[in-house]
Amino acid sequence: MPLLRIRGLTHFFGGLRAVHDFNLDQEPGELIGIIGPNGAGKTTVFNLITGVYRPTEGEIFFNGHNLVGKRPDQIVSLGIARTFQTIRLFKNLSVLDNVRIAHFARTRYEVPAAMFRMPNYLREEAEVRERALELLDLMGLADQAEWVASSLPYGLQRRLEIARALACEPRLLLLDEPAAGMNPGEIAELMELIRWIRQQFDLTIILIEHQMRVVMGICERIKVLDFGETIAEGTPAEIQSNPRVIEAYLGEEAI
Amino acid sequence: MQGLIQQVLNALQLGSVYALIALGYTMVYGIITLINFAHGDIFMVSTYVAFFVGTAVISRALHLPGIVVFILTMLATMFATALLAVLIERFAYKPLRQAPRVSAVITALGVGLFLENFTLATIGPDPRFLPKFFPVVTFTWSGVAFSNIQIIIIAVSAVVMLLLDTIVRRTMVGMAMRAVSWDKFTAPLMGVPVDRIISITFALGASIAAIGGMLFGMVYTIDPYMGIRIGWWAFISAVVGGIGNIRGAMLGGFILGFVEIFTPVILPASTYRDFVAFSLLLVLLVFRPYGILGRPVAQKV
Numbered sequence: 265m266p267l268l269r270i271r272g273l274t275h276f277f278g279g280l281r282a283v284h285d286f287n288l289d290q291e292p293g294e295l296i297g298i299i300g301p302n303g304a305g306k307t308t309v310f311n312l313i314t315g316v317y318r319p320t321e322g323e324i325f326f327n328g329h330n331l332v333g334k335r336p337d338q339i340v341s342l343g344i345a346r347t348f349q350t351i352r353l354f355k356n357l358s359v360l361d362n363v364r365i366a367h368f369a370r371t372r373y374e375v376p377a378a379m380f381r382m383p384n385y386l387r388e389e390a391e392v393r394e395r396a397l398e399l400l401d402l403m404g405l406a407d408q409a410e411w412v413a414s415s416l417p418y419g420l421q422r423r424l425e426i427a428r429a430l431a432c433e434p435r436l437l438l439l440d441e442p443a444a445g446m447n448p449g450e451i452a453e454l455m456e457l458i459r460w461i462r463q464q465f466d467l468t469i470i471l472i473e474h475q476m477r478v479v480m481g482i483c484e485r486i487k488v489l490d491f492g493e494t495i496a497e498g499t500p501a502e503i504q505s506n507p508r509v510i511e512a513y514l515g516e517e518a519i
Numbered sequence: 520m521q522g523l524i525q526q527v528l529n530a531l532q533l534g535s536v537y538a539l540i541a542l543g544y545t546m547v548y549g550i551i552t553l554i555n556f557a558h559g560d561i562f563m564v565s566t567y568v569a570f571f572v573g574t575a576v577i578s579r580a581l582h583l584p585g586i587v588v589f590i591l592t593m594l595a596t597m598f599a600t601a602l603l604a605v606l607i608e609r610f611a612y613k614p615l616r617q618a619p620r621v622s623a624v625i626t627a628l629g630v631g632l633f634l635e636n637f638t639l640a641t642i643g644p645d646p647r648f649l650p651k652f653f654p655v656v657t658f659t660w661s662g663v664a665f666s667n668i669q670i671i672i673i674a675v676s677a678v679v680m681l682l683l684d685t686i687v688r689r690t691m692v693g694m695a696m697r698a699v700s701w702d703k704f705t706a707p708l709m710g711v712p713v714d715r716i717i718s719i720t721f722a723l724g725a726s727i728a729a730i731g732g733m734l735f736g737m738v739y740t741i742d743p744y745m746g747i748r749i750g751w752w753a754f755i756s757a758v759v760g761g762i763g764n765i766r767g768a769m770l771g772g773f774i775l776g777f778v779e780i781f782t783p784v785i786l787p788a789s790t791y792r793d794f795v796a797f798s799l800l801l802v803l804l805v806f807r808p809y810g811i812l813g814r815p816v817a818q819k820v
Contacts, residue, residue, distance in 0.1 A: 314708055336707035345709075352705040354698045364691065365698050369710030371691050375719060378690045379682055389690065432710055 267292045267468050268313075268436060273322035275308055282308045284492045286322070292435070295462060295469045297483035299476075299503075301512060304489040306472045307349055310438050314346055315339045326436065341369045345434035347425040349441045349472075355414035359405055359424055362413050363396040366431035396431060402464070403427040419450050423457070430461065436468045437461075443475040451475060455482055480504065488512065521662035526780050532669050532738070534776020535676030539731030540753035541760065541768035542683065543724030549763040550700045550720045551616070553623050557607060557630035559750015561725050564634055565600040565732035566649070566741040567642060572596060573650045589652040593733055597726035604725030605718050613714070631746065638743040649736035672734045679730055680769050683723070687765055696720055700763075752779070755800050761813020770812060774799075 266289040273286040283305040290296055298306045311317045313324055315336040324331040329342055345366075354362050371392065377385040400406045403423055408416060416424060422442060429437060439458070443451050455478055462469060473479045479486060480500040488496040488503060490512040496503060503509055540562050547555040573592040576583070583591075611630050615623040656667045687693035699706045699716045707713050735741075735749070756775045760767025778796050783789035809815050 316704075316708070335712070337710050337712045340708065340710035348705070352702060354701050354705070356697060356701045357694065361694050365694050365706075365711065366709045368691055368695050369712075375686070375692055375723070378686055378692060385690075392691065428709060 266290055267327055268470075269323075269325040270313075271323045273309070273312060273324065274320050275305075275312055275317060276320045281492050283312065283319075283489075286489075286494060288487070290436075290468060290470070292468050293462075293466070294485065295458075295471065295483050297471045297473060297479040297486040298489060299473065299479055299486060300489035300495075303491075305492040306489055307440055308492075309489075310346055310440055310470075310472065313339075313438065314344060337369060340432050340434075343433070343435040344438065345429035345432035345436075346438035347422075347429050347440055347442060349444060351418075351421050351425055353413040353421060353424060353428070355412070357413055358409070359411050359413055359416065360393075360396055360400065360409040362424060362428050363399055363431045364392055366428050367392045367396070369432075399427055399431055403430075418445060422446070422454070426457070426461070430465060434467065436470070439469060439471045439473075441472055441474060443473055443478050451478060454478070458482055524663045525665075526784060528663070528665055528669060528673075530777040530780035531773065532672050532776070533779055534773035535673055536731045536735045536749070536772075537753050537756045537775045538769045538772025539676055539679065539734070540728050540749065541756035541772045542680075542765060543728045544754050544757040545760070545762050545765060545768040546696075546720050546724045548757070549765075550696060550717055551612070552620065552763075553612060553627065554754075554762075555612075555724075556624065556627040556750075556754075557634060558724070558728065559753065560631040560634035560746035561600060561604055561607070562728040562732050562750060562753075563741070563743065563746030564603060564638065565596055565725070565729035566736045566745070567638060568599045568729070569593075569596040569733040569736055570647055570649055570741065572599075573652065577650050577652075585653040592652070593730060596733055597729045600729035600732070601722035601726040604721040608718060608721045613717075631750075635743055635746060642743070644743060646740035646742045648740055649733070652737070668737050672737070675730065675734060679727060683727065684765060686723075692716075692719060752796065755796055758800060758810060759803055761810025764810065764812045764814075767810050767812035771810070 268288060268290040270286060270288040273283060274281070275283045286309060288296070298309065300306055308317070312319050313331065315331065315334050315338070319332060322332075326342060326344060331339055331342070354365065357365065371388050373382070373385040373388055397406065397409060400409050403426070405420065405424060405427060408420065413421065413424060426439070426442065442458070443454055446454060458469070458471070459482060461467060471479065471483060483500060486498065486500060486503045487494055488506070488509050495508045495512060496506045498506070540558065543558045543561070544555060547553055547558070569592055572595045573588065576588050576591055607630055611626050612623055615626060653667060657664055658666070687696060695706070695711045695716050696719070698709070698711055699713050703713055706716075752775050753772065756771035757768045758771070759774055760769065760771030775796060778799060779792050782792040782795045786795070803810070
């Protein structure tokens, strides 16, 4: 049974059809890439899965739960986490706190417990802190734990975004152009990182990416969107030789 | 010299109350950029809650020690006031969250007027005294007179401010509040329930105002219009300190406490105090519009 099952997903912004009849069956552990020109509706698909928008039509089932109509924080608790195309860290918080915040949904104590420093509060805070530090260590960010997030260099900010998403303890991770703005050396490191977290955290991943090297290098299956329509689907090799894809990317003249 | 120390004590006492109320303005502004003009009247309602609960507890259980009655009354007042603020947020402000800010501000003014007139209509305009929780004991120490009530007010306020500062800076809830205030789009995508955090912020701000209300009522009379007068002073405190900044609100509260107490000492009449307070606000808005501890905010595009 697929972990994520999307049927007939369609979304309008006013009169603009951003996504039309998007379908997906993703098995646990699979790494699927979504590519397409700017404005093809890729990020909209992520926003629909994570509950930022409510789809105009269609169904999204994750692990047996219907996601349509659920709030974003409820969807996170079900096991879906994401990163963002433009970095959206809490830049006013420390690196450590950016990761701690992702544990919020799973802490149980209430405000009065914090005010009176009750044992359950102290225990939970200590646990969260320890696990956040552990994760930062795994992600190579331990030395910067107390830095304010905005002071990190760009590459590490990207890495922290992934760490923060992992701290949500997802089964499905949505990566939105993680290689944007990276140089070739950083891109190679990123590909290695994605492969590694996938193993380490037993993840199912959807990756939106413009860098063909990344998509072709690590995805098992690729979907191509253009103006909200799915124009192609297949293995990296199939996609590279698909004439409709070449047309969408290079324009008709090029053929 | 004794006179000066005396006035400093008075200023600290009044400043604590302003600071406690200013915190509510600043926290709500910090999280949803709304100036909650009903906050002063929420403070006023809290003093009436303290009045009724305190009177009821004292009349039923004369044998309880004063400190127990005081704590019971305070907890009940905090709870009731927090509930009121959460309901106001849920029914008056939440439906306007996507609306232009000015709609919500006007609604807040309306809610304030409603609370004021509701109190006026049901309880009446007469000033009242809170029941005495403790006998007033006055100490004299090298010529300076101070009462146990004064010490309680300053001490309780200090403890509350320290606690709040710890909550906001160190706990998950405080972190969630800062995250929501920074980016309402991303916070829920990291599992932070934004609506609940906003409710908690209103509840915290109101229960702190309730503590301020009870402390205030132990020294001064209460009436349905006090929410405007005290509320404005607390609001100026929040702006002077830097609205949205918690330590700023505390600092601003004490500055305004000193302005109020020292104006009649330096200028010929106490009627100048509003003039001084608002002048301070205007001068500050010209030279440092983001307040003493606030930071200039770049408009997010």
